[in-house]
Amino acid sequence: MKKISLAVLVSLSAITGAAFAQSGEGVTMSTDPAKISDIEQRAQALQSGQANVQSDMPTHKSGAHHKKSGAKHSKKAANAAGASE
Template sequence: MKKVSLAVLLSLSAVASGAYAQSDQGVTMSTDPAKIADIESRAQNLQSQQDNMQNMHSQASSHKSGHHKKSHSKPMSGSGE
């Protein structure tokens, strides 16, 4: 009987702690235009930062691949002649 009551107590405490943790986080809806504008501007800033990072990464990789292709093209043209 003690084992069953202990198991029930533990499972109830686990459920209660899970419910408490979920109540702190979640999606909230706001109709305040100032909050909406602030969130949209933050999202646009994040998007532009991500685009800049991707552009920098693609430029660096194309720069590296350009050198890589040139080094392979020289032996091919040299061996073909």
């Protein structure tokens, strides 16, 4: 009986999820030239904005790694230091 109840519950959940996913607008298609040009202009503005952000970011030099100050010692070093005291 528990297996049947679980199967029904999972099925209802899947159906509810599918119905919810289809309720949104999603992708629409337009043949209006004014809408098309507006969307193209916004896309170009976004692309140029992303290009500006990427060019402003400093580049990472691979040889410029720094060691962390106050790094923890390994267990062997800690045991050796504790044994010598």
